[in-house]
Amino acid sequence: MLAIRELGFRYPAASVAALDNVSFNAVRGEVLGLLGPNGAGKTTLIAHLAGLLTIQQGEITLDAQPLAVTRAAKPTRIAVAPQEYAFYPTLTVNENLACFAGVGGLSGAVSKARIAECLAFSQLERHAGVRADYLSGGLKRRLNLAIALLHRPELLLFDEPTVGVDPQSRAFLLEAVKKLAQEGCAVIYTSHYMEEVEAIADCVVILDQGRVLKQGALNELLGADGTQLQLAVAGGEVERLLALLAPFGSVVRQGLGVQLTLDARNSYATVIAAVDAAGLVVSHARFGHTDLEQLFMSLTRRSLRD
Amino acid sequence: MARLNMFLALMKKELLALSRDIHGMAALFLMPMVFIVVMSMALKDVYSPTITKLAYAVLNQDQGEAAKRLVERWVKERGDAKALPENWRDEVRSGRLKYVLLIESGFTSVVDNPGGAEGAKARLLTEPGLDNGMFETNRMRLVAMVTRLRAEAMLAGLPGNLDAAALMGDAPVAAERMAAGAHPTAVQQNVPAWLVFGMFFVVASIAGLFVEERSCGALARLRGLGVQPWQLIVSKVVPYLLVNGVQATLMLAVGIWLMPVIGGEGLSLEGVHWDALLLMLFAISLAAVSLALAVASLVNTHAQAATLGPILNVLMAALGGIMVPLFVMPTVMRNIAAFSPMNWGLEGLLDVLLRSGDIASVVSEAGRLAVFAVLMLALSFVLFRRRV
Numbered sequence: 218m219l220a221i222r223e224l225g226f227r228y229p230a231a232s233v234a235a236l237d238n239v240s241f242n243a244v245r246g247e248v249l250g251l252l253g254p255n256g257a258g259k260t261t262l263i264a265h266l267a268g269l270l271t272i273q274q275g276e277i278t279l280d281a282q283p284l285a286v287t288r289a290a291k292p293t294r295i296a297v298a299p300q301e302y303a304f305y306p307t308l309t310v311n312e313n314l315a316c317f318a319g320v321g322g323l324s325g326a327v328s329k330a331r332i333a334e335c336l337a338f339s340q341l342e343r344h345a346g347v348r349a350d351y352l353s354g355g356l357k358r359r360l361n362l363a364i365a366l367l368h369r370p371e372l373l374l375f376d377e378p379t380v381g382v383d384p385q386s387r388a389f390l391l392e393a394v395k396k397l398a399q400e401g402c403a404v405i406y407t408s409h410y411m412e413e414v415e416a417i418a419d420c421v422v423i424l425d426q427g428r429v430l431k432q433g434a435l436n437e438l439l440g441a442d443g444t445q446l447q448l449a450v451a452g453g454e455v456e457r458l459l460a461l462l463a464p465f466g467s468v469v470r471q472g473l474g475v476q477l478t479l480d481a482r483n484s485y486a487t488v489i490a491a492v493d494a495a496g497l498v499v500s501h502a503r504f505g506h507t508d509l510e511q512l513f514m515s516l517t518r519r520s521l522r523d
Numbered sequence: 524m525a526r527l528n529m530f531l532a533l534m535k536k537e538l539l540a541l542s543r544d545i546h547g548m549a550a551l552f553l554m555p556m557v558f559i560v561v562m563s564m565a566l567k568d569v570y571s572p573t574i575t576k577l578a579y580a581v582l583n584q585d586q587g588e589a590a591k592r593l594v595e596r597w598v599k600e601r602g603d604a605k606a607l608p609e610n611w612r613d614e615v616r617s618g619r620l621k622y623v624l625l626i627e628s629g630f631t632s633v634v635d636n637p638g639g640a641e642g643a644k645a646r647l648l649t650e651p652g653l654d655n656g657m658f659e660t661n662r663m664r665l666v667a668m669v670t671r672l673r674a675e676a677m678l679a680g681l682p683g684n685l686d687a688a689a690l691m692g693d694a695p696v697a698a699e700r701m702a703a704g705a706h707p708t709a710v711q712q713n714v715p716a717w718l719v720f721g722m723f724f725v726v727a728s729i730a731g732l733f734v735e736e737r738s739c740g741a742l743a744r745l746r747g748l749g750v751q752p753w754q755l756i757v758s759k760v761v762p763y764l765l766v767n768g769v770q771a772t773l774m775l776a777v778g779i780w781l782m783p784v785i786g787g788e789g790l791s792l793e794g795v796h797w798d799a800l801l802l803m804l805f806a807i808s809l810a811a812v813s814l815a816l817a818v819a820s821l822v823n824t825h826a827q828a829a830t831l832g833p834i835l836n837v838l839m840a841a842l843g844g845i846m847v848p849l850f851v852m853p854t855v856m857r858n859i860a861a862f863s864p865m866n867w868g869l870e871g872l873l874d875v876l877l878r879s880g881d882i883a884s885v886v887s888e889a890g891r892l893a894v895f896a897v898l899m900l901a902l903s904f905v906l907f908r909r910r911v
Contacts, residue, residue: 267747292749303740305536307543312536319532320748322525348543364744 225274250418293368306350339363355386411510449474449501533758547728555721577621587631622649714778715872727832733819767808806892807868813899820906
């Protein structure tokens with residue numbers, strides 16, 4: 218549905234590009250997790266999709282039509298649920314929805330019906346008459362979501378929609394995003410919470426310093442580095458452990474223990490048996506695939522970005 | 524149809540947001556009303572002085588015929604005198620008594636014998652703080668009365684066929700303000716002045732709401748929904764023209780109906796050309812809203828919006844003859860005032876309300892306001908595009 222090809226952008230007077238040769242696709246029915254540290258270029262990318270920035274280099278198409286053409290014909294095909302509370306704080310929930318429904322061209326019975334549907338989807342019916350600035354953080358996020366859904370967008374962009382909300386609201390929002398994708402929307406979801414993206418994304422794009430570092434289906438990215446075993450033994454005999462595990466795969470020191478990426482022909486049980494046979498006592502063991510946070514940190518390094 | 528819905532939704536939002544802004548509403552509606560009432564009451568006497576209502580007493584030490592006639596004539600013009608307190612000097616010094624007319628012993632003799640030696644006088648002893656205009660008016664009136672008494676005494680000494688009353692009739696002098704319609708009063712002057720001031724106060728409201736709209740991300744969302752900068756500007760102009768219309772109606776109503784109830788003079792729209800009045804109000808409103816949009820596009824924060832708007836307003840009002848009438852300003856300041864849009868608005872309204880001006884007589888002021896509005900709208904459009 219959405220295709221971004223070799224997109225580049227540099228802000229006036231900036232020494233480095235905010236986006237450099239970025240390419241990826243987002244398809245209907247899937248959630249694309251867009252990850253990156255602060256300053257990676259996520260907001261610039263979203264601003265392009267929201268029509269707030271003009272393309273300098275590369276192209277963005279929606280169903281093979283240039284984005285500008287699509288936006289001029291029907292801007293409501295794309296909706297953004299931005300990081301900020303993008304609504305009028307002194308207006309009530311209903312007044313906000315009516316305002317943005319009207320701005321998008323809805324009126325009369327159609328508008329009322331759609332507002333009711335969005336209120337129901339976001340479970341905001343009880344708060345329809347409440348001023349937006351009196352809502353809790355979670356309710357404000359739900360209002361942001363409701364406004365984004367008003368015009369039945371085909372592409373939905375969520376920019377860190379769960380910042381500052383309680384676990385219940387977060388769970389609700391994640392469910393809602395997943396449901397929207399299942400109903401046929403293409404969803405782009407950015408967040409710094411890796412477990413969220415891991416829970417709902419079908420594919421992932423990792424950006425840093427304006428470039429795509431990695432992209433692909435989530436399960437493929439997480440399984441690509443093989444099965445990992447983190448192990449520590451009593452008595453601090455790390456050197457012995459490193460030597461013992463070397464034949465089983467790639468092993469590196471990690472804290473007080475080691476991390477072993479198992480070769481395909483070896484299994485967890487054989488490793489533990491070897492350790493036991495060598496007379497070492499296991500004090501800590503963790504087994505499984507790389508998680509998204511590990512992958513993200515390994516790609517983007519640990520240095521602070523702000 | 525979709526575009527009309529968009530405009531209606533944006534305009535409704537603007538009015539709803541304004542109606543929830545208590546401080547903004549107070550600045551737009553309450554403040555100019557209070558100014559009209561307070562300033563009209565405070566300046567009431569500038570146009571109908573209280574000279575005949577000053578508390579005074581008479582100390583007649585002469586008791587002669589001329590002294591009696593002087594007192595009679597003074598009382599007839601200035602109203603009854605208070606009883607002379609024993610400590611009248613202290614009463615005058617403290618201002619409780621505004622003045623004392625002291626007629627010294629021998630006054631009648633001096634009046635009846637014009638060629639005689641100077642001596643006794645009719646003295647006006649006033650409180651220290653008496654307004655200079657009032658002091659001079661009373662002094663000159665006393666001089667005129669005594670001169671007349673002297674002339675009457677001289678004529679009385681001439682052969683009896685001369686009719687002293689006919690000779691000394693009212694002097695052939697008349698003075699009046701050249702008002703074509705309503706006569707000038709404090710209300711007639713203050714309503715247009717503070718109405719212009721109030722209408723320009725939309726600067727603070729529009730700037731505040733625009734900063735909020737921008738900072739909360741709602742503006743970006745509107746742009747995302749395909750709203751163009753010119754559409755955003757138009758959607759803000761129209762509601763505030765309506766707000767200015769309501770302001771004008773309220774301020775005129777205060778002048779017409781409220782002021783007489785609380786003891787002031789009522790505003791009169793007698794002889795007013797309504798088409799000229801509406802043209803002036805529209806031109807002022809357009810200039811005010813356009814300036815507001817330019818300021819709104821310029822500021823970045825709530826603090827800037829909350830200070831820049833009112834400061835600009837007060838400056839324009841001070842320079843434009845709203846706070847200090849133009850006729851008391853020196854020439855330099857009057858030349859500066861000619862550059863203030865508030866002054867153009869005020870002069871146009873005074874033309875309509877005081878001088879019964881028609882459209883032709885206000886076309887210059889309305890034209891200047893319209894040109895100013897176009898420039899400000901162009902500036903806001905340029906700034907708007909950069910910021911949204």
